[in-house]
Amino acid sequence: MLPPPPLPPAPAQSPPQSLPKLLFCFLGLQLSYLTWGYMQELIMTGEYSPTPLSPTGRFPSAAFCVFSNRLLxxxxxxxxxxxRHGALFPPGSPPLAAFAPPALSNTCSSWAQYLSLRFVSFPVQTMFKSSKVLPVMAVGRLLKGARYTRRQLLEAAGITLGVLVFSASSPGKSDAGDTEVPGVALLVLYVLADAFTSQWQARVYERFGRDNCDQYQMMMGVNMYAICFTSLGLVLSGELPAVLEFLAANPAALRHNAVTAVASAAGQLFIFYTIREFGPIVFTIIMTTRQMLSILLSSAAFGHEVGAGGALGAALVFGAVASKIAGDGRRPEKKG
Incomplete structure (x- = not known):
């Protein structure tokens, strides 16, 4: 999933007018991303019919999952x-090379996100995603010289501590033994690459201006490169023959990838619409709710256990996120 680019806030709407739109956004985001998360875990942890090149019956390629999402x-x-613009590359739009760095980092983050489910549970992955606020701040400092308040640093530290508590309290899950080290390494790669993606995209918006580069051009440009990167990865890794053989023997796996791609694309559209209509604070609240519902859905569907320590870690994470939402809501809006 691409990180949502910031959009200008919409004019205020009266509650009777905005309530149906808010309900539409809430249900659309929940349905899209709950489906996406469930299908992601189903593909990477489910057992299909084994094939000669994939004797375990597990889906053989995280790169193909990324490819199918990016293609749509x-x-x-x-x-x-x-x-919107009447042409794929309207005058004044950024050169395609500007989209290559975030495409590469986004491809790496998505690949690591899928593959990590072989080693850690979906609830652990979901909690770990919340900790990306700290690397986002670090990359923002390196790329753009951004500065953060003490409150923002404390919120980021609280989220990170909660993730560590939740992860340490969750039962291990690994295809490669009893250790979660490979899964944690993949999640670290995910949050670092994802942090770079969002900060570089913001840099492109600032450099070329939003009149010359909107969210749809970013979506197209990043995914054009991502298609090339994932295709090259499938060929060089030798996974392409295994994937084609696997999909031919398991039509359900192809359907599952198609559903995941549709849910991901629909989710991106709901992200753009929600931020445009209600702003980033409402969007963050909805997506935080989605994280909690995702953990409940995954635990019920796939039998994950979340004990007292896990509940404490989740409370720390969501409490820090709630504090961030409240702080952002009180912070005066900067006039550009």
């Missing part, structure tokens, strides 16, 4: 760019 996203993004 680039088709959708290019269609939206053409409708």
């Amino acid at each position: 996203a680039v088709l959708l993004g290019s269609s939206l760019v053409r409708v």
Whole structure:
């Protein structure tokens, strides 16, 4: 999933007018991303019919999962760019090279996110995602010289502590023994790459201006490169023959990837619409709710246990997120 680019706030709406839209955004985001998370775990942890090149019956390639998501996203993004601007590359738009770095980092983060489910449970992965606020701040400091308040640093530390408590209290899950080290390493790669992606995208917006680069152009440009990176990865890794053989023997796996791609693309559209209509604070609240519901859904569907320590870690994470939401809501809006 691409990180949501910031959009200008919409004019205030009266409660009777905004309530149906808010309900539409809430249900759309929940349905899209709960489906996406469930299907992601189903693909990477489910057992299909074994094939000669994949005798375990596990889906053989995280890279293909990323490829299928990006393929639909680039088709959708290019269609939206053409409708909005009348051309795929309107005058003044950024050069394609500007989208290469975030495409590479986004591909790496998505690949690590999928593959980590072989080693850690989905609830642990979901909690770990919340800790990316700290690397986002660090990369922002390195790339743009950003400064943060003491409150923001304390909130980030609280989120990180909660993630550590939750992860340490969760039962181990690994295809490679009793250690979660490979899964944690993949999650670290995910949050670092994802932090770079969002900060570089913000840098592109600032450099070229939002009149010359909107969220649809970003969606198209990043996914165009991501298609190339994932295709190259499938070929060089030798996974492509295994994937084709596996999909031919398991049509359900192809359907599962298709559903995941649709849910991911629909989720991106709901992200853009929600931020445009209600702003980032409401969007963050909805997505925090989605994280909690994802953990409940995953625990019920796949039998994960969340004990007292896990509950304490989750409370620390969501408490720090709630504090951040409240602080952002009170912070005066900067006028550009």
